[in-house]
Amino acid sequence: MDNGASPKPVHIFPADFAWGVASSAHQVEGGNFNNQWALWEQQGRIKSGDRVGLACDWWRHAEQDFDRAQELGINALRLSLEWSKIEPEEGRWDGGALGRYREMLQALHQRGIRPFVTLHHFTNPLWFEGKGGFAAPESVELFRRFTHQVMASLGDLCSDWTTFNEPNVYVALGYFLGEFPPGRRGRVLQAAMVTRNLCLAHAAAYRTIHSLQSNANVGWAQHFVVFKPRRPDSAIDRWLCGFVDRRFNENFADSILSGRAPFPLNKFGQSLAEVKDTCDYVGINYYSRLRAGIELRSPRTLFFQLTVPPHKPQGDSGIEIPYGEAYPKGLRSAARRFAAFNKPIYILENGVPDREDRIRPWLLGSAMKQMRKLLKEGIDLRGYFHWSLTDNFEWNEGWHLRFGLIELDPSTQMRRPRPSAEVYARIIRESRNGASHGAAT
């Protein structure tokens, strides 16, 4: 019976839960002309024809956006380091670039924001790409050396590290679908070799970081997609869906969990025992659900097609392909899938392309519901990072897809908060006050 007293606050989210936003160097900094994405852009491969330009101008003014993040109540921010700025030529370290990253990390601490630093978020220096990128065996040692330099220069300012962002996306889009540089299609064996080298480079970085920082928290960010068969009554679509699900969602993760070599190298007796268990947490980037089906008229996408039924909630579509169904329940499928690691879980990215902010407020509220369920089920969830604070340069879609809590006009650098910014701020406030629902329901 209601006795008029206000309900007792229920603290579901741990007090040190990381309420964050995520970003990556090439997408926000500006001034990156020396990596393979700058070349890809010069070659006219950005579908919108856009230029990254100043991006969000973080190289000069990140602090202004850090202020905005602080105003929203955010206590963690994920950013990446641009290798091509730090090591512009092989073996030459740029003290100015490292100095700027020091300033940025200090600025976050001054605002009570915990930095989560990603070492590799899709971009490679041109000199490294010229050697074959991660297809080349020496990539492992070159990445280890880069990590060592980063630790020596910035290690006192950060203890939460993400080695690689989405190795499965890097490989699938770069070596199967040709959507990302180096633009290869259907290269099954090369893709497996690249995955293998990424696993080895990750393990080398994991050990390097731990050798220099005893309290380091090191993991990687795994992209996860919920796949459903396009025609559930078709045996071939069901088979394809299961195949794509295992190959995409478990690529990389499975090697870290079990020490098995990536498919199909494992079928030839190869193993990767040295990478087993090289993580302190599992980072999950989750956005959408897609239907997978065979489509013989689609050689460009290797005879399968990814679609979204029209009646499902969706953000804005990509220029050539749909971005995916906005399906917040998938957060739980993702977290459960990686529960076998028995490690803390961080949602390192979640969001939706939605210029008009039609469904983002709903998505944020639904994501919170799913996280509360996970915590109640005993999943060790430690943080949530929304992608992204402001609109930024969305890879081969350019400025076409807008993910920001804050709208950005790249030509003037003017910013305007979308309603979602306040929704997220309220969710964070309520979680701290112990409210069990509220904005999020």
Ligand code: BGC
């Ligand atoms: C990537 C981000 C990207 C985001 C939105 C993730 O796959 O890590 O760089 O901007 O998705 O598409």
